[in-house]
Amino acid sequence: MSVETSPASQVIGPFTVTDVTGQKSQQISIPSDTTVNEVCKNLLGYLNQPAHDSDGRPITYGVRSENEGRFLGGNERIGDALQPNDTLRLMPTVEAGRGSRG
Numbered sequence: 787m788s789v790e791t792s793p794a795s796q797v798i799g800p801f802t803v804t805d806v807t808g809q810k811s812q813q814i815s816i817p818s819d820t821t822v823n824e825v826c827k828n829l830l831g832y833l834n835q836p837a838h839d840s841d842g843r844p845i846t847y848g849v850r851s852e853n854e855g856r857f858l859g860g861n862e863r864i865g866d867a868l869q870p871n872d873t874l875r876l877m878p879t880v881e882a883g884r885g886s887r888g
Contacts, residue, residue: 795819798865802873805833818865822849822858829876850875 799815810833816825826847830837839845848857852873859867868874 796865798868799870801868801870803829803833804873804875805835806875806877808875810834816864818863820864821860822862822864822867823860825849825864825874826860826876829874833876835876846879848877848879850877 795817797815798818800813801816802811803814804811812832814832826849829835829849830847835847836845850857851868852875853869854867854872857877
């Protein structure tokens with residue numbers, strides 16, 4: 787995974803990252819000062835996940851820490867939020883009221 791980091795950033799890991807089904811997974815290490823939003827953006831390509839739904843609308847994703855049992859906030863830094871050997875699950879988020887009206 788390539789994310790821009792500061793020169794003092796420490797790389798931590800390994801982490802297992804999976805798609806929502808758990809069928810696609812990768813082992814990665816991540817710079818500690820990387821935000822969850824940055825990781826999420828990079829994981830889409832890494833796990834070959836679609837960025838848009840069948841109607842062309844952007845899909846919003848979240849990252850769930852399996853060890854912590856919670857969704858991580860987008861601005862959380864990896865070094866503050868995670869411990870090595872965690873499993874990160876990339877999951878599409880559901881927004882209520884996004885259906886079409888007709």
